[in-house]
Amino acid sequence: MGLLSIIKKQKLKDKEIRCLILGLDNSGKSTIVNRLLPKDQRSSEITPTIGFQIHTTHIQDRIVSLWDIGGQTTLRPFWDNYYDKTDVLVWCIDISQPFRFNESVHELFSFLQRDQGRPGHHLKLIVVLNKIDLISGSSIMTRVSSVQNDLSGVAGAGAVFVRCSGVTGQGMQELSYEMCSD
Template sequence: MFTLMSGAYRYFTKQDEYNVLVLGLDGAGKTTLLEKIKYTTTGISGMSPEKIQPTVGVNIAKAHIQRRLVKFLDLGGQEDLRGIWNSYFSDSHAILFVIDSGNKKRMDEALSVLLTLSRAHELEQVPFLVLANKLDINDITALAQVKELVNGAADNFDNRSVRVLGASAVTGEGVQVIINWLFNSMLENNNLRPPLSSEF
């Protein structure tokens, strides 16, 4: 009887779980973006941008969207930490790649890292959202430049879903659009990248 009740409980409390990897170079604004995603999805304020330190390891934000659990995993972007990224690839459902749209000196490095990700076998069927961040301090031409870089590398992404958007992790401009695009893209990709299962 206990086994039957336990099984029924698990059935009625389970939910689909999706993992979004938030990747990019150090200093791109990934953790600030994560805090804004937390606020946008829960209404709970997190750390203020001036108190955020570089990520060493992983920061996680959880959002419940349409009875599904979406986990955003912010991984450290320093060069010596990027080696751990691939240990998260197999359980990922989308990549949110964050670029500091105003840092022209590191744009080529960011593109190189993005292209390396696009060639990773475990990410072949995963949608990519490339985010031109910090538009609150950069003009609109910064977004156009990021789009031009990604469009020039379009062949590397095969037939997967790829989008370039602009946003400001500080002001929150564009963050809801990011969340919506990622969520819808993961649902549309269910047959190629099924969700995990977790309990409420």
């Protein structure tokens, strides 16, 4: 392999981003992934993810691999298996179901604790507050503030919070931008 081929491969690799999409079951992970895909690649029916699904798409000028991992209790012990070479962790929270916030915070904390034991690797964390279309305008800020306060100690100072709706598309441009920004 010549030097030019190596340089070309490295340039392509530099443009690749691997996003791990995690969160509790029914938090809207697959709907968000579906919305991030080009219209001609979107599915008309979203079903719960059993195991995982991988989609590769172009966002901005990057090649983005979206690893959508099921959030059922039985699958959570396997989340670590998908960690290697991950650049961005997108953690989805269903903002319309406050009774599951504590469970979500606990699972994120557990995952991030295991991340600390991995030498030389640090994930960019994007916390997606999904399903904002399902709550009234007056409740949105209260719930967003509550979740951000609960997660501030867990997620760390570098975490980015994005409000969105995978169904309506609201906030998806901001999510795309955050996934691809350094």
